Amino acid sequence: MEFLSHPVTLQVIEKAFSYPDFVRFTEQLVTENRTTGANQSQAYLDYTRMCLQRMNRWNKTAKVSSKMAQLIESIREPQIWLVITEAWCGDGAQSIPYMAKLEELNPLISLRIIMRDEYPEIMDAYLTNGARSIPKLIAFTQDLKVELFMWGPKPSYLMNRHKEYKHDAKGLPYSAFLEEIHLWYAKNKNHDLESELFPLIESTLLP
Structure with a gap:
């Protein structure tokens, strides 16, 4: 058996959700008034419900630029994009x-x-500054032997904004901070996400 420098196996990939299956799974969770993970508090149940609403909205409205579409269409070798998230993860619902x-x-x-x-x-194996921050996207070759790129858990602007908030909240309640973040996502329309993913994906192409 060949040594892998990461814990992702083909068995993990086979068991993983496709995106449509993940959306259906989240719908089921909301219907049953539960979520993923150990925290089943009302707050996390509410987060999950909001995540489903955001995913459904982006499913209808998310746009890919022609430049990005050309890049994606130029991929000639199979790639596996593995996303680590949870059903209650607000950043995941905005980006996935x-x-x-x-x-x-x-x-x-x-x-x-x-x-x-x-x-x-x-x-x-894919911590962000020592934290289990999600979502995290890791791209692999089809055989999982090569990690092509990593991204996450959120666009750089929000990473910096979160760091600023943790350092000095300036009296802003966390609920208001979350509203600010999701308003930014709505206005940004995946522009920063696309800008950050573009060079990562481009780097995987054969010269």
Whole structure:
């Protein structure tokens, strides 16, 4: 058996959700008034409901630029895009639908989704500044022997804004901070996400 420098296996990929299956799974969770992970508080149930609404909205409205579409269509070797998230993850609900739009443009891309708390060994291999921040996108070659690129858990602007808030909230309640973040996502329309993913995807292309 060949040594892998990461804990992602083909068995994990086979068990993972496709994006449509993940949306249906989230719909089921909302119907049953539960969510993924150990925290089943009302707040997390509400987050999950909002995540479903946001995914459904982006499924209808997310746009891919012609430049990005050309890049995606130029991929000639199969790629597996693995996303680590949870059903209650607000940043995931804002970003993963756009990734799914990219997958739709090229059958060589396989977007697969796993839950963070079900695969702690995978999450711990892809920490962000020591934290289990999600969503995290890791792209692999089809045989999983090469990591092509990583992205996450959110666009750089929001990473910096979150860092500023943690350092000095300036009296802003966390609920108001979250509203600010999701308003930014709505106005940005995946522009920053696309801008950050473009060079990462471009780097995977053969010269």
